[in-house]
Amino acid sequence: MFGYYLDLAVRSLKRNKMLTALMIVTLALGIGASITTLAVLRLLSGDPLPQKSSRLFYPQLDPRPLDGYMAGQTKPDPMMTYQDAMYLLHARRATRQAAMAVLQSKIIPSQPNEHPYFADGMMTTADFFAMFDAPFQYGSGWSADDDDSRSAVVVISDFLNDKLFGGSNSVGKMLNIDDRQFRIIGVLKHWAPQPRFYAVALRGHDYGDGEALFMPLQTARSLDKGPGDVECFQDVTDLIHLETAPCEWLSVWVELNDSAAVTSYKSFLDGYVKEQISLGRFHRPETSLLNLMGWLSDQEVVPSDAQLQTYLAFGFLLICIVNTVALLLAKCLRRGREIGVRRALGATRGAIFTQFMVEAGIVGLTGGVLGLALAELGLMGVRHQPAEYASLARLDLQMFLVTFAVALVASLIAGLLPAWRACVIAPAPQLKAA
């Protein structure tokens, strides 16, 4: 039976080529635009570390003076002072914990005729790699001992290794960073969570390739390497000795395995703050322990522009669907006589309904295929834009399936009204009119 409907549908679509083409193109344009923007939004708002994100938490304290504080309303600062970060690190109350700050490093190539260049990096502590599931291609990360002894070791990314050593195993080789020799102890496999959730204040570098190198925090500080961003809450006369300055510049992440661990860590944080208040060092009792996705939405990493754009695209898809409904309806209203004949020959209302839905479905699928091609074209356009996330705009398998689902659902919705109108047509008057 389905084959017969299919045949009828194709015949009917062929009968009015112009109208069929208009319906398909309309639907395809709507799908193309909405899927393009949806793919960009998904890229921007996706989970950067799906296998681990529910176990990663971002503790926050508030060392600022009481002035301007409103209980329950003032959010704690996004970063932490050195003193507090080190306390949380050494307390070891979580499964894993690491402190980190962004770092800009000058890399001096060994070839004499090549100029030095800057690379984005992280200064962090030993647990970083295990906590964030950063996979190693060669070698490994450093140990807590390396942190304490300020070892001149470095972990580099796959792309830096490709650039400097042609992708070969460079563990044990020396690298000149900021006019100092570092021993490479590990090379990562490709690792670039989108967005780079672990660092605050990326100055718009939330997406992209990620860090080129990782260095022990204490080692970097012993070279006087400053972090990318410093937030001071009291007057400072000295920005060189950041360990003692009243400034926040570190991010701390902790790994907590279950909700009991989260509860106990939160009360540990509250207890620490209470103690600091009684010592007169802190004034605000607020603490916070957001999980990874909560932290991302708190920081509003996803540009609101991308959301607006997606609304717009779906508004546009709605217009396309309404348009398709109107065209399908116009088509079916003209076919009263055909329907009358089929009903008179014994076709049930269900059969007529199915026939029209099959017709709508064909329009939908064809529109979907064309829409997919348009979405690919749209994403190619996005990739040619200078925006920093642009190069990552791609359709994955899931989006591919979503596209077809959207196309089919959109066209079936569009087909519903005409099909219903068609099947309630009474056969007699139509036949009489003929």
Place this chain on the structure above:
Amino acid sequence: MEIRPIFASLRKHRIPTLLIVLQIALACAVLCNAVFMISKRVSDIRLPNAIDEQEISVVDIQGTDPLQAASETSRNLAALRGIGGVEAVSVVHTMPLSQHNWGWSFGLSMDSVLSDEHNTNVTLYFVNQDFEKVLGTRLLQGRYFNSSEYADSTIGGGALPHTHVVVITDTLARQLWPDQPALGKTLYSKPNYYTVVGVVADVLRPDVYTSNRDKSYDDVFLPLSPDEVLHAYILRSAPMDRDRVIREAVAKLQQLSPQAVVEGVTYTSMREKYFANMRSMVWILVLVCVVMLAVTAFGIVGLTSFWVGQRRRQIGIRRAIGATRGDILNYFRTENFLLSSAGVLLGMLLAFGINLYLMRHYELDRMPWYYLPGGALALWVIGQLAVIGPAMRAASVPPVVATQSN
């Protein structure tokens, strides 16, 4: 033109009529808001900046030995001055729209401290001699710094220089001291204080605030003697010389400091880079609008063609009893005008509602009233253009059709 028969015919096809009205309404609502979003972004991209953007190039040098910075600065400046076509040279620590912000906050009373919530957050621009000649800043009141003020001003690893004079922007002056002259007034951040000696026309900050434009111009210029924080060499030249000047400047500085990282750009490309994401957004929005209008037009073409096909006999009869081609043409155009008008009315209400929603959730401004008639006009025009083809075909139906039975 008699419109009663049109109404009668539309009433017979209630659902297609409603659908086309709904489609025009949606298109009108989305179009108004999209164009409003585009215009907001375009005006952000064009934010005025009172420096001579076309004449400035920036050559940034970093990764040198901090202890040598002071002595290297005058050597570097001299070397850059020697490049042909360079009219003036200076060195600063950051540029407008460079995304490298050095922020501080100041109060107006002597006991203002950094953490005071009532203080005004500003961008600090550390500048060296001749900055005004290279940037082309416009002095509105007072004076720039003299050479002894540059010589006395050092920073030494702190956050604020040891100087007591500042030049501020016009917007900041009016914000801090409304209706009062700013010259001679003092900014405090205990224990530092700074007297305003000059007011310049508005220069943008390294990062702009699109939701509150006035905040994008809160700058304080501080004189600074050569120091490691001053690493952006700025050069002024004729626009056509910029590329060559940058090439020669980069080569020269790299040669003087082989271990440093040297990068040169024109200021115009720096500005372009800052707004790159926004510009991409504008293009995507424009594209969606154009395609949306096209789809709306397709819909009108499709439906009208259909109606024409359906009414061939009716049209033939009207022609046979004396209707001219023009009458038939007018019939379809009037019909479209009525449909568009209904759609546009509904669409304006929808557009207004969407704008209210976006204002509440996305810090969007209120849409100026003229967007609504603008959108209406656009859809009327699109409708009339779309209907011309099918209407012409209707007008060409010969009267003889009336006698044929189908």
